[in-house]
Amino acid sequence: MLGAVAFGLAFAALNRARGTHLFGTANSTQISRIVSTLAMAVLVQATTGSNLCGLWAWVTLFLWSLPGWGEYAGFAVGVKSGFREKEFAPVDWLMKHLRIKNDRLWGGTAMGLRMLLALPCALGLAWMTGGSYWPSLLLPLAGLVYVPCGRLFKAKGWGAGEHCAGAIIGAILFNSIG
DSSP: OHHHHHHHHHHHHHHHHHHTHHHHTOSOHHHHHHHHHHHHHHHHHHHHOOHHHHHHHHHHHHHHHSSOOHHHHHHHHTSOOSSOOOOOHHHHHHHHHHTOOSHHHHHHHHHHHHGGGGHHHHHHHHHHHTOOSGGGGGTTHHHHTHHHHHHHHGGGHHHHHHHHHHHHHHHHHHHHOO
């Protein structure tokens, strides 16, 4: 139990580090993505004891971090409204066809769909370790959580959302590992 909590808290901090250029210590988005996803992968490797699982986690989490989601997060937390710019083509296409009028709901739904890019990581870890596939169904919550974070924390909702999303992804991955 304590291991699961530590894993989730570490993922929360690392996801926030990814979103803040390693808490302001890096001047490159790519560097912060590489370092934070590598640290996440090291946690997976330490938990599973498998170098292959660690490598899988790094590759899939790095690829998860590449397409943008800033537009979606901005709408979800309530700091953006009006014109919706394009971020990730498959999500943009789905959102265009869903025709959601409420900006926060639109942003939260788009974020939920965008977070499904972590699905290969969760499913692969479950397969490699004989774990459970079911936790991966909760991945959209990692995006939807930005909506209540925006309501509760107003302008700081984006950072709170990154912490919460990281914790949710960490919990999902931890519970996917057999």
